[in-house]
Amino acid sequence: MTDSDPWNPPAGSWASSAARRRNMQAIRSRDTKPEQLIRRLVHAQGLRYRVAAKPLPDLRRTADMVFRSAKVAVFIDGCYWHGCPEHYIAPKTNPGYWSDKVARNMARDRDTNQRLAESGWLVLRFWEHEESDTCALKIAATVRARRSGRDRDN
Numbered sequence: 001m002t003d004s005d006p007w008n009p010p011a012g013s014w015a016s017s018a019a020r021r022r023n024m025q026a027i028r029s030r031d032t033k034p035e036q037l038i039r040r041l042v043h044a045q046g047l048r049y050r051v052a053a054k055p056l057p058d059l060r061r062t063a064d065m066v067f068r069s070a071k072v073a074v075f076i077d078g079c080y081w082h083g084c085p086e087h088y089i090a091p092k093t094n095p096g097y098w099s100d101k102v103a104r105n106m107a108r109d110r111d112t113n114q115r116l117a118e119s120g121w122l123v124l125r126f127w128e129h130e131e132s133d134t135c136a137l138k139i140a141a142t143v144r145a146r147r148s149g150r151d152r153d154n
Contacts, residue, residue, distance in 0.1 A: 034128040035064050035076045041136035047143055049074075055121055061112050063123075065139070070146035071121045074139055075112075078128050081105055087129060122146065 030052045039051065042065070050066040055073040063073035079087035083106045091098045113123045124142060126135045 030062075030064070032076070032078070032128065034132065037132045038074075038076060038126070038135050038139070039065060041132060042139050045136065045140045047140055055116055056119055059112070059115060061108070067143045067146075070143045071119075072139075072143050072146060073116055073121055073123050075109070075123065075125045076128060076135070077109070077125055082109060082127075084127050084129070086127075 039049075042049065047067070050068065052062045052064065053066040054061065055063050055066050055068075055071075064076050065074035066072075067074075077084070080089075081102065083102045088102065109125070113125075116123050122142065124139060
C-alpha cells in the first residue's frame with residue numbers, strides 16, 4: 001500500500017476512518033449547488049461579481065460572491081458547517097471535535113462580519129436552505145441600492 005491509498009490514511013490523520021476521510025475530502029468548499037443557483041439568478045439580473053474572492057486583500061477569507069464597487073460580500077453558509085439554528089444537529093461520532101469545529105466556524109464568521117463592516121463593507125449571509133429566488137432578489141436590490149448611494153436602510 002502507498003501513502004495515498006484511501007484505505008490507509010496517513011499517520012496522524014484527524015479522520016477517524018478511511019471512509020470518514022473520503023467523505024470529508026468530497027465536501028465542496030465552493031461551487032455548491034445553492035451557490036451556483038443563486039449566482040445564476042443574480043447573473044440573470046445583469047449583475048456581475050467575483051466568485052470565491054477575498055473582499056479585503058489582508059483578510060485570509062473568501063466570500064462566495066464579491067461586488068467590489070458596491071462593497072457587498074455574500075456568503076451562502078452550509079447548515080451543518082456554520083451551525084444553522086434550524087438544522088444543525090450535533091454529530092454522534094466524535095462530537096467534541098465536530099462541535100468545536102462548528103463553534104470555531106461560527107466565531108470566524110462573526111469576526112469576518114466585523115472586519116468587513118469596519119472596512120465599509122456590507123455582509124449578506126444566507127443559509128443553504130433559504131429560497132434561492134428570495135436570496136437573489138435581496139442581493140440584487142442591495143447591490144443596486146449601494147451603487148446608487150441609497151444603502152441607509154440596509
